[in-house]
Amino acid sequence: MLIGDVARRSGVSTRVLRHYDALGLVRPTGRTVGGYREYSAEDVRRIFHVQSLRSLGLSLKQIGRALEDPAFTPSALVSDLIRWTEDRLARERELLERLRAVDASAPTGWQDVLRIIELMQGLDSPSAARRQQAVLAQPEGGSVPAELLAEAALAESDPNVAGALRWALARSGGDGVAALAAGVHAEDAGIRRRAVRMIAETAEASGVSALLADALGDPDPTVCRYAALGLGRRGVREAVPALVGMVVEGASDVEAAEVLGTLSRDPTRADEITSALARELAAPTADSATRIRLAQALVELSGATGQDVLRQLARDDDPAVALVASAFVTVVAERSPEG
Incomplete structure (x- = not known):
């Protein structure tokens, strides 16, 4: 032929x-x-x-x-082909995401496109300092899409770079909460922590409280703490048990006590919060350090009920608890209008 x-x-x-x-x-x-x-x-x-x-x-x-x-052998060849194909698909997915990020920014000229590409390249750097510099170098009023910043923030483990990304996301003008929402349900606990922390630190926006309430039941304790602090600062009373638990555990207990103090400014909640702290004081598992932390939380509360509990603690059988409570009673008396 x-x-x-x-x-x-x-x-x-x-x-x-x-x-x-x-x-x-x-x-x-x-x-x-x-x-x-x-x-x-x-x-x-x-x-x-x-x-x-x-x-x-x-x-x-x-x-x-x-x-x-x-x-x-065919098996070795096919294994190599699978690895090469997976690498190629990963590169193509990365390219697709970059194109989508550029498109989402609605660029008006090539300068906008180049600025976003430069940011994405900087965020890919193995150097944390370089990644942070790439974020901070973005001009005020730039057109970087919130989705790009949120994705980078959720994947960022360096605290300084993560802080820069949170700052950039807050001033991006986009819907940062919507961009972060997917991270609340990620399998990786680290991603969930970053997502909930950023959402909790976000100014009030649609859907924030619902997302934080959902995260309050997360199996990861750190996620729950971020959610409780965020909800408490927004005046949501459902956060009270988790905040009291943080004081008991000594996990971000100072922040938790401050948020409980803010919530107690509502007279309808002051007695509820004081009662919750008093129950923990009376718990047989409460050691000296735990009861001192609970006393410190009582100092933050508004209303007379918390002061009454502190006066009782000033006569506690535990000398360390009694000494601390006596000092707190003096502090509370000095700051009150009648003091």
């Missing part, structure tokens, strides 16, 4: 067939009297083998090795 017939039947151009011949990949078995290439049935089958392997993404060099080397 001459080269033209092979090309018509196989769908492989004569130019490609000549290239295969030059590489020694598929050489025709014979030649006509006139010197034309003449392919046998076995040659044609080899052409189809080459095309099949090409469709899997192999290079011609790899195909030649696969066809000629008896020790070349």
Whole structure:
């Protein structure tokens, strides 16, 4: 079968067939009297083998090795192909995300596009200092999309860079809360912590309280603490049990006590909070350090009920607790209008 017939039947151009011949990949078995290439049935089958392997993404060099080397195992080849394909797809997904980020910024000129690309390249740097610099270098009123900043913030483990990203996200003008919402339900606890912390620190916006309330039931204690502090600062009373628990555990207890103090300014909640602290004081598992932290939380509360509990603690059987409570009673008396 001459080269033209092979090309018509196989769908492989004569130019490609000549290239295969030059590489020694598929050489025709014979030649006509006139010197034309003449392919046998076995040659044609080899052409189809080459095309099949090409469709899997192999290079011609790899195909030649696969066809000629008896020790070349298909399983090893397929494993390599899977790894190369996964790497290529990852690069293409990254490119797609970058294109979407640029598109979301609604650029008005090439300068906007280049600025976003420069930021993304800076955020890819292995150097935390370089990543932070890339964020802080963005001009006021820039058009960086909130989605890009939120994605970077959720993935950022360095506290300084994360802080810079939170700052940039807050001034981006976009819906940062919506961009962070997906992180609240991430499998990685670290991502959930970063998402809830940033949402809790966000100025009041639609959906914030609902997201924090959802995070209040998270299995990770740190996520729950961030959610409780965020809800408490927004005046949500459902955060009270978690905030009292933080005081008991000594986990961000000073912040928790301050938030409880803010909540207690509402007279309808002051007694509720004081009662919750008093119950923990009376718990048989409350050691001296725990009861001192609870006394410190009582100092922050508004209303007379908390002061009454402190006066009782000033006569406590535990000398350390009694001493601290006595000092707090004096502090509270000095700051009160009647003091």
